[in-house]
Amino acid sequence: MKKITEFTREELLELQEELEKQYEExxxxxxxxxxSRGKPAASQLDLTNGLLTALDDYHTESGLDARNYGVLDGIPEAKKLFSDLLDIPVDKIIVGGSSSLxxxxxxxxxxxxxxxxxxKPWKDVKGIKWLCPSPGYDRHFxxxxxxGMELxxxxxxxxxxxxxxxxxxxxEDDTIKGIWxxxxxxxxxxxCYSDETVDRLASMKTAAKDFRIFWDNAYGVHHIYExxxxxxxxxxxxxxxxxxxILYFFSTSKITFPGAGIAIMASSLSNIAEIKKHMTIQTIGHDKLNQLRHVKYFGNAxxxxxxxxxxxxxxxPKFxxxxxxxxxxxGETGLASWVTPKGGYFVALDTLPGCAKETVRLAKEAGVxxxxxxxxxxxxxxxxDSNIRIAPTYPTIEELDKAIHLFCLCVKLAGVKKLIGES
Structure with missing residues (x-):
């Protein structure tokens, strides 16, 4: 089959006319x-509705009343739950509110x-910089x-x-303070990071003594295919x-309820001690009832x-x-390439260079x-101008069917326009 990228100008003009008719339909x-975003669908959220009625008592195993003040860094039962799930020692974990961000x-x-x-405080570092593996997560950036960092x-x-x-x-640069x-x-x-990548991140020589890796293991248990x-x-x-x-982050945002889950951070004992010193001034503690609710609902890792x-x-089925x-x-057009994920929440697609913005514009104008x-x-x-993030989780399967077919049409239309302009 001849790729669209190999079409003559006359063939491209004919195809453009056909694609524009489909687009208008x-x-x-x-x-x-x-x-637009990796939100769980209502049907996903329904799978944990039992969480809403899981709390039949307000007391922790030690007898603490979870309705009251106290426990700065999370109830022990919640720490153990995440310790068992992620293989992180309990004393290196702080349990926070609902958002790892x-x-x-x-x-x-x-x-x-x-x-x-x-x-010294990073605000006093002139020209401070941060490494951003790209394509990556927009909220991190x-x-x-x-x-005020240079990305x-x-x-x-x-x-x-x-x-x-x-x-x-x-x-080479001590003003580079970390990486997402x-x-x-x-x-x-x-x-998915290889063992070699993990080892090199852990062992690499850094000019900045206080270099930090923000290790956001957001999809650490979100395996779909493998x-x-x-x-x-x-x-x-x-x-x-x-x-x-290492500063390690994780949450149940896409495990239970994004707006009412549990987030954790973990680090070395010396970092945890330093963090808790400031936390004692910042807060008296996070929502222990929600922590207890999650523990009661799941029971174990x-x-x-x-x-x-x-x-x-x-x-x-959506992926x-x-x-x-x-x-x-x-697949046979030459207009796009993509990665088949083993898990997570997204599919990343690359259009021809210079076509991503036009593709997204066309999709939005047609209702996606x-x-x-x-x-x-x-x-x-x-x-x-080529990378587009596809988030399949939120629409119903019927809506997704329409949305992804329209999206593919927009990729083709934007690509054909680009090729005509260059021919």
């Missing part, structure tokens, strides 16, 4: 579909205001941008950030004397894993639909809202 349907922002703010381990894109590979680039940058990492089923590429192991970043860092380097298998069964449609509609083109890069500036 979609517009006439008056669609209002949303694939909130914990990341707080952690970054503390480093900016107070510094860490005797180093927004945090460091909000702090440095780092190429992503199937095994994580390009470590040759990372190691060179951090060894989503180590399993990364947002949006679905990349369960992927992840090397223990704490053990790897401890073996090199760099355990203070294996029950969380069983729940995630149910979620995978619910999500797999199958997206991937099958991309293959059928775009996508994540903004460029959002997966620092400052929302995709140098190739």
């Amino acid at each position: 979609f517009k006439a349907q008056g669609l209002k579909l949303d694939m 909130n914990l990341m922002y707080d952690a970054m703010t503390r480093l900016m205001l107070f510094g860490t381990q005797g180093e 927004a945090v460091t941008e909000d702090m 440095i894109p780092v190429p992503m590979t199937a095994e994580g950030p390009d470590m040759d680039v990372v190691e060179k940058l951090v060894a 990492c989503v180590p399993l089923h990364s947002n949006p590429l679905g990349a 369960e992927v192991p992840l090397k223990d970043i704490f053990k790897a860092a401890a073996a090199c004397g760099n355990e203070d380097r 294996e029950n969380i894993r069983a729940h995630m298998r149910k979620l995978a069964d619910a999500l797999r 199958d639909m997206v991937l099958d449609t991309l293959d059928a509609e775009l 809202t996508m994540t903004g083109a460029g959002a997966t890069w620092p400052y929302k500036k995709d140098p190739k």
Whole structure:
């Protein structure tokens, strides 16, 4: 089959006319579909509705009344639940509120205001910089941008950030203070960090003594097609004397309820002590009733894993639909390429260079809202204007069918326009 990228100008003009007719037919349907963010569908949320009635008593195992003040860093039962799930020692865990992003922002703010381990506050570092593996998570980039840092894109590979680039940058520049990492089923590429990548991140020489890895394991148990192991970043860092380097984050946002889940952070004992010193002033403690509710509902880590298998069964048909449609509609065109994820929440697609913004614009005009083109890069500036994040989870299967077919049509229409303009 001849690729569209190999068409003559006359063939492209003929195809454009046909595609525009199809596009107008979609517009006439008056669609209002949303694939903009990785939100759980109501049917997913229904799987944990039992959480709402799980609390039959307000007391922890030690007899503490969870309705009252106290317990700065989380009830012991919640710490143990996450310790067992993630294989992190209990004394290295702080249980927070519902948002891991909130914990990341707080952690970054503390480093900016107070510094860490005797180093000067980051606000006093002229020209402070942060590494941003790209394509990556827009909300991560927004945090460091909000702090006034210079964001440095780092190429992503199937095994994580390009470590040759990372190691060179951090060894030469002491104003580079850290890196964002989503180590399993990364947002949006679905990349899973290899053992070698974990080891190199843990052991690399950094010019900044207070270099920090923000290890956001957001999709650590979100396997859809294949369960992927992840090397223990704490053990790897401890073996090199760099355990203070790691700030680990996780939440139940896409396990139970995004607006009412539990988030945790974990780090070395010395970092935890430093963080708690500031937390004692910031808060008296987070929602212990919600922590207890989650403990009562799940009971143990294996029950969380069983729940995630149910979620995978619910999500797999949606991912199958997206991937099958991309293959059928775009696979032989030469107009797009994409990554087949093993888990997580997204499918990342690259259009021809210069076509992502136009594709997203066309989709929105016809009634399908996508994540903004460029959002997966620092400052929302995709140098190739090609990457688009597809979020299949929120629409119903019927809505998704329409949305992904329209999206493919928009990819083709934008690509054909680009080729005509260049021919």
